[in-house]
Amino acid sequence: MKKLIIDCDPGHDDAIALMLAIGNREKFDIQCISTVGGNQILEKTTNNTLRLLELMDVNIPVVAGRDKPLVRALEIADSVHGDSGIDGPDLPVTKKRALDENFINTYARLLDALDPDEKMTFVVTGPQTNMALFLLARPEYKDKIEQIVFMGGACFGGNWSPKSEFNIYVDPEAAQIVSTSDIPIVMCGLDVTHQATINQDEIEYFRNSGSQCGLVIAEMLDFFSETSTPEFRREQEGKKIRLHDVTAIAYLLSPEIFETRELYYEVDLSESKIMRGATVIDYGNVFGKAANGCICFDIDRAKFIQLIKDAILRLP
Numbered sequence: 001m002k003k004l005i006i007d008c009d010p011g012h013d014d015a016i017a018l019m020l021a022i023g024n025r026e027k028f029d030i031q032c033i034s035t036v037g038g039n040q041i042l043e044k045t046t047n048n049t050l051r052l053l054e055l056m057d058v059n060i061p062v063v064a065g066r067d068k069p070l071v072r073a074l075e076i077a078d079s080v081h082g083d084s085g086i087d088g089p090d091l092p093v094t095k096k097r098a099l100d101e102n103f104i105n106t107y108a109r110l111l112d113a114l115d116p117d118e119k120m121t122f123v124v125t126g127p128q129t130n131m132a133l134f135l136l137a138r139p140e141y142k143d144k145i146e147q148i149v150f151m152g153g154a155c156f157g158g159n160w161s162p163k164s165e166f167n168i169y170v171d172p173e174a175a176q177i178v179s180t181s182d183i184p185i186v187m188c189g190l191d192v193t194h195q196a197t198i199n200q201d202e203i204e205y206f207r208n209s210g211s212q213c214g215l216v217i218a219e220m221l222d223f224f225s226e227t228s229t230p231e232f233r234r235e236q237e238g239k240k241i242r243l244h245d246v247t248a249i250a251y252l253l254s255p256e257i258f259e260t261r262e263l264y265y266e267v268d269l270s271e272s273k274i275m276r277g278a279t280v281i282d283y284g285n286v287f288g289k290a291a292n293g294c295i296c297f298d299i300d301r302a303k304f305i306q307l308i309k310d311a312i313l314r315l316p
């Protein structure tokens with residue numbers, strides 16, 4: 001069974017990513033969920049995580065990570081995710097609390113507890129601040145990390161600037177530390193997440209699934225569809241909502257449904273309004289450098305949606 005630490009900033013698509021992971025607990029041993037300031041402030045992303053675990057009726061340790069990027073001021077995405085970070089559904093209130101522990105110590109403790117032949121997989125679906133801080137503080141643990149699968153970046157085009165994707169834009173310095181870590185990296189960027197769409201018929205399937213989690217997915221996407229898709233695109237494409245963060249968990253479940261390429265990338269650390277936080281992917285291998293990422297470009301959309309449907313059947 002794959003041991004996972006999920007680092008996230010829920011967030012509508014983070015929430016569905018957590019459902020996909022927790023609906024597959026026969027495959028994933030989720031050791032901990034850490035939170036970060038990103039889509040909303042840390043207090044809200046942590047609270048949302050705890051309430052989602054209450055909804056799913058599971059006990060998984062949650063630890064709050066860093067509340068702001070390494071060197072820059074936090075910019076949140078409340079225009080997309082709302083004031084709570086997951087506007088739309090009424091998530092259950094909970095008595096669950098985050099661990100009273102520094103997240104770096106939590107990560108180290110969990111990596112220390114691995115068997116000698118075991119490694120940990122990290123899934124990062126928010127800004128990469130926590131991952132970078134851990135690698136800076138405890139570089140000796142790199143060998144215990146099997147891979148880092150993240151949602152973020154893009155080869156062709158952005159969503160927070162013409163070239164930058166939100167997660168990387170928020171903390172480019174953190175993403176650059178991760179990119180140079182020599183740990184195997186899988187990037188689920190906008191190139192693939194723009195293919196990982198859900199349509200209105202599928203949303204209605206979840207609404208009528210008879211499952212609490214299915215209903216929450218539908219109610220989240222009712223809100224998210226209005227804020228995450230500009231009107232011109234809805235007119236062009238119809239209502240197709242991109243389930244960005246969910247792809248990172250889907251990759252671990254079914255890598256064979258993805259099209260990938262091994263490529264070199266680095267992160268633009270400038271103040272440029274266009275380029276800040278762009279993942280510059282050397283698609284033509286102009287630099288001739290060794291690949292440092294497995295970059296996802298396409299996904300079998302029908303199989304992707306089926307993974308979510310299957311997971312929901314195993315959740316309340």
Ligand SMILES: [Ca+2]
Nearest residue numbers: 011014125126
């Ligand atoms: Ca996220």
